[in-house]
Amino acid sequence: MMLDSRLVVDRGAFRLDIALSVAPGEVVALLGPNGAGKTTALRALAGLQPMDEGHIRLGTDDLTALPPERRPIGVVFQDYLLFPHLSALDNVAFGPRRHGVRRQEARATALDWLTRVGLADQAAKRPRQLSGGQAQRVALARALAVHPRLLLLDEPLAALDARTRLDTRAELQRHLTAHPGATVLVTHDPLDALVLADRLVIVEDGRVVQEGDAATVTARPRTDYVARLVGLNLYRGRAHGHRVTLNNLTLSVDDQQDGEVFVAFRPSAVALYAEKPTGSPRNIWAATIAGIQRHGDNLRIELAGPIAAAADVTPAAAAQLDLAPGRTVWAAVKATETHAYPA
Amino acid sequence: MPASRRRRQRVPAALLVPALLGLAFLVLPLAGLLIRAPWATLPQRLAEPHVLAALRLSLLTATLATALCLLLGVPLAWLLARVEFRGRGLVRALVTVPLVLPPVVGGVALLLVFGRRGIVGQWLDQAFGITLPFTTAGVVLAEAFVALPFLVIAVEGALRGADARYEEAAATLGAGRWTTFTHVTLPLVAPGIAAGAVLCWARALGEFGATITFAGNFPGRTQTMPLAVYLALERDVEAAIVLSLILLVVSVTILATLRDRWVGAA
Numbered sequence: 001m002m003l004d005s006r007l008v009v010d011r012g013a014f015r016l017d018i019a020l021s022v023a024p025g026e027v028v029a030l031l032g033p034n035g036a037g038k039t040t041a042l043r044a045l046a047g048l049q050p051m052d053e054g055h056i057r058l059g060t061d062d063l064t065a066l067p068p069e070r071r072p073i074g075v076v077f078q079d080y081l082l083f084p085h086l087s088a089l090d091n092v093a094f095g096p097r098r099h100g101v102r103r104q105e106a107r108a109t110a111l112d113w114l115t116r117v118g119l120a121d122q123a124a125k126r127p128r129q130l131s132g133g134q135a136q137r138v139a140l141a142r143a144l145a146v147h148p149r150l151l152l153l154d155e156p157l158a159a160l161d162a163r164t165r166l167d168t169r170a171e172l173q174r175h176l177t178a179h180p181g182a183t184v185l186v187t188h189d190p191l192d193a194l195v196l197a198d199r200l201v202i203v204e205d206g207r208v209v210q211e212g213d214a215a216t217v218t219a220r221p222r223t224d225y226v227a228r229l230v231g232l233n234l235y236r237g238r239a240h241g242h243r244v245t246l247n248n249l250t251l252s253v254d255d256q257q258d259g260e261v262f263v264a265f266r267p268s269a270v271a272l273y274a275e276k277p278t279g280s281p282r283n284i285w286a287a288t289i290a291g292i293q294r295h296g297d298n299l300r301i302e303l304a305g306p307i308a309a310a311a312d313v314t315p316a317a318a319a320q321l322d323l324a325p326g327r328t329v330w331a332a333v334k335a336t337e338t339h340a341y342p343a
Numbered sequence: 344m345p346a347s348r349r350r351r352q353r354v355p356a357a358l359l360v361p362a363l364l365g366l367a368f369l370v371l372p373l374a375g376l377l378i379r380a381p382w383a384t385l386p387q388r389l390a391e392p393h394v395l396a397a398l399r400l401s402l403l404t405a406t407l408a409t410a411l412c413l414l415l416g417v418p419l420a421w422l423l424a425r426v427e428f429r430g431r432g433l434v435r436a437l438v439t440v441p442l443v444l445p446p447v448v449g450g451v452a453l454l455l456v457f458g459r460r461g462i463v464g465q466w467l468d469q470a471f472g473i474t475l476p477f478t479t480a481g482v483v484l485a486e487a488f489v490a491l492p493f494l495v496i497a498v499e500g501a502l503r504g505a506d507a508r509y510e511e512a513a514a515t516l517g518a519g520r521w522t523t524f525t526h527v528t529l530p531l532v533a534p535g536i537a538a539g540a541v542l543c544w545a546r547a548l549g550e551f552g553a554t555i556t557f558a559g560n561f562p563g564r565t566q567t568m569p570l571a572v573y574l575a576l577e578r579d580v581e582a583a584i585v586l587s588l589i590l591l592v593v594s595v596t597i598l599a600t601l602r603d604r605w606v607g608a609a
Contacts, residue, residue, distance in 0.1 A: 048511050068514040081512040085530040094526075098517035146516060 002026075003150055003182045007044045008053035009037075016040050016206040017054075022150075022182035029185045029197030033225055037206040038186040039078075042152050045184060047071050058150055058182070069098070074148030078155040080139035082127035088114060088138045089123040095146035113141035117171070133164040140175060149181040156185070157192055169195055190229045194218075202226055220341050221264060232264045233309045236343055244340055248306035251283045252335040260343040267300060269337035270311035273330040274321055283338075287331045289323055299323075303331055373591065380588055381581045388585045396563050397571040398589060404479065404567060405547040408486035409494075412543050415487075416494040417536060421524065423495070424502035425510075435499075442492045449488055450556025457484065457557075481558035482565050486547035494543040501535020502528070538601060545597050549590065 003022040009015070016037040022028045030038040043049035045056060047068035056063040063071050074095075082091050092110035093103075101109065114120050117137040127135055136156065143151060156172060157165050173196050176183055187193050193200055193214075200217045202210040202225070210222040221227040227234035237246040239257035244250065251263055271277075277284065287305035294300070299318050301311045311331060313323070321329065381388065388394065422428075423435055441449055457464040457475045467473040475481045509531060513523040529536070551569040558565040560574065568590055575583040 046511075046515055048514070068511070069517050069519050071515075073515055075512070075515040077508070077512060081506075081508055083509060083512075083527060083530075094513070094518075095516035098513075098522060142516070 003045075003056075003058055003184070005045065005056040006054035007041050007056070008051055009040050009044055009049060010052040014206060016044075018201075018203060018206070018208045020045075020184070020201065020208075022184060024182060025180055026199065027176050027179075027183040027185060027197045028199045028201055029187055029193035030201050030203050031187060031190065031193045031229075032203035034188060036203045038188075038203050039154055041203065042075075042154050042184060042186045045150065046073055046075050046152055072146075072149040074143030074146055074151045076136075076139045076143045076151075076153040076156050079159055080127075080135050082130075082135055082138055082142070084127055087124050087126060088119065088130065088134075091127065091138060092142045092145050095142060099146055109145055110141075113145045114138070117141045117175070131164070132160050133168050136160060136168055137171065140172065144175065144179065151176075151179055151181055151183040153183070153185045155187055155189075157189070158187075172196060219264075219339070220262070222262060222343070227264065231310075232266060233270070233307075235263045235307060237261060237263060239340060242335070246307060249283075249285055251333075251338065253338045253340040254336050255338075255340040257340045257342065261340045262343050263338055263340045265333055265338045267295075267310040267312040268298075269333050270303075270309060271332045272301065272311055272313055272317070272321060272323070273332065276330050277332055282332045282334045284330060284332045287329055289325050289327050289329060291325060292318070292323060303329075305331070376584060376587055376591060380584050384581070385585065388582065389589075391582075393562055393571070394582070394586060394589075397566055397568050397586070400479070400482070400563070400566065401548055401568040404482045404486055405544050405550075407483045408490055408547040409540055409544040411483065411487045412491045412494045412547075413536070413540060416491050416539075416543075417498055420495045420498035420502060421528070424499045425507070438495050439492050441489055442496075446489055446550065446552030446554075447556050450485060450553035453485060453488060453553065453557040457481075476557055477559040477561065477565060479558075479564055482554055482567060485553040485557040486550045489550050489553050490543040490546040493546050494539040497539025497542060498532065498536050501532040501539070504535070505531045541597055541601055545594060548593065 002024040003020065005021070006017075006019045008017045014037065018037070018041055020028070020030075020041070030041060032038050040049055044051050044054075047063070047066060051064070054064070058072065061072075082088075083094065086094065089107060089110050092113050093106040096106035096109050097103065111120060111123060114123050117140060119134055119137055119141070122130060122134060122138075127138070130138060136159070140156070143153075157169055160168055169192065176185075176196055185193070185196055187196075197214070199213055200211060201208055202217065202223070204223060204225055210217060210226055217226060218230040221230055221232055221234050224234060235244075235246050235251075237244040237251070237260075239245075239253070239259060239261040241256055241258070242253055244253050244257070244261055244263050246263075253263060276286075285306050287303035287309070289301055290304040290308075291302040292299055293302070295312060298312045298314055301313060301318070301323060303309045303311055309331065313321075323329070419438065423431060423438070454476060455461050457467070459465065459468055459474060459476065464475060467475065475484055505528070509527050510523050513527045518526060549569055550567070551573070554565070554567060555570055555573075560566050560570050562571075566574070568586055572583050572586045572590070575586060
């Protein structure tokens, strides 16, 4: 393992306490809601945030007590923080210069990096003359130009508009794949995390609540935040064989489990009926419509009742059922559409 | 409704009259200076040796005092803006004391410390044979004492306004605190430092009380323009007016420069 760390920052009301390990070449995304402590964790890794406890080891080196300027890191900040008084070239050359490289050589290195991010023709421009996407790429080149063994990115795409974001994300992915060191990426955007990272670490309220590769995390969410992120209905209950008892409802599930479990199913697996349906075995409950939103080509219906759930229906079906907030409908989910796993 | 908004607003006389009186109060003395100026003999008077000597001394000491203030004031401002330490509020209050202190009191205080019998002055005299009171160096010291707060306050304000996260970015790129200061912080606050230096210079140029108390009034050595104006007023009013005009022109030029370059840009 290349990066091995435990980061503890105690601010009284808020306490960050996470363990984070990253393999060489691996990209780990810290994903979580605002205020979860993601950026604090990143700042602690960079040495910009003093830690109350814990350690940071990179390979055989102990970085815990080192100031930021002596850590082998590269940081891409959320709003890039390109030095406004320097050209794009000199911004990128700044790191090599501080690492003892002579001026001419540092500039050659910087031009090489600007070429790699496709901005060689913008080398003489000041940051304020660059577009958002260009500034992001200069910031990335600046961070990579010092050959960091640990690359840290704080919401690298958050400041970009949707169109630029798409191109920049693809480009960023190419550079992160090529980066031989460890990479930690902080984001609150699940798409950025899924595209850019090899592994997700979900942080909520200063703690790691779940970690794993994208497939595992999206298939088996363990908190409401993750479930909402990946668009699943998630419940916690007690399983006896194929039956899971929730607070106000018992669900039949396909998986056989015992003890505390999570049950998850997709909103599109929820069918809505005006009359109580009969026939094939499934979970049926009476629900009240709490809200209706557009969701892609479909409508997402928020249901209240014994369990809160989201259901996706086509506009045609919604019209046929005359769905409106406050109406009572019957919701049904087939056991085979559910997924139960140990909590 | 732009038409009605462009209609002249009614200003209450209770506000308008004192406002106009205040304006007249500020402008009239300056106008008086211009009206009473001996325009016909102005070129000859400007060329008089003691006028030129006073002007040269004023420009020299104000510039040296500004250099001294930059040397000491910028690091002091950085300390106040960037380093958290106990008693920072007290230090900031102490820095501003010379702003509210009557300059004459400052001159007396300087005399007590840097005078021949003063704590520092005694030591300077014995160890190095350096005497500060009643010398040109003493003028620089007196001016710097009075002008330093202007620089510190301006630069500290600029430092607080500058985003300290640029310094964090520099640190992550391998820059130590000193390199960060010279390569990132200073360029970022350069306009603030320049504005502070101009204010500082203007204040030093006009310094009177501390200078006459600490450095005396010796033509060519410690007699700066303000001192020369005061002295001339007792013997030759026209000479006083000419000297005042020069100071007025210098002040207005600085104000105009400051407005265009920094105040206007911000």
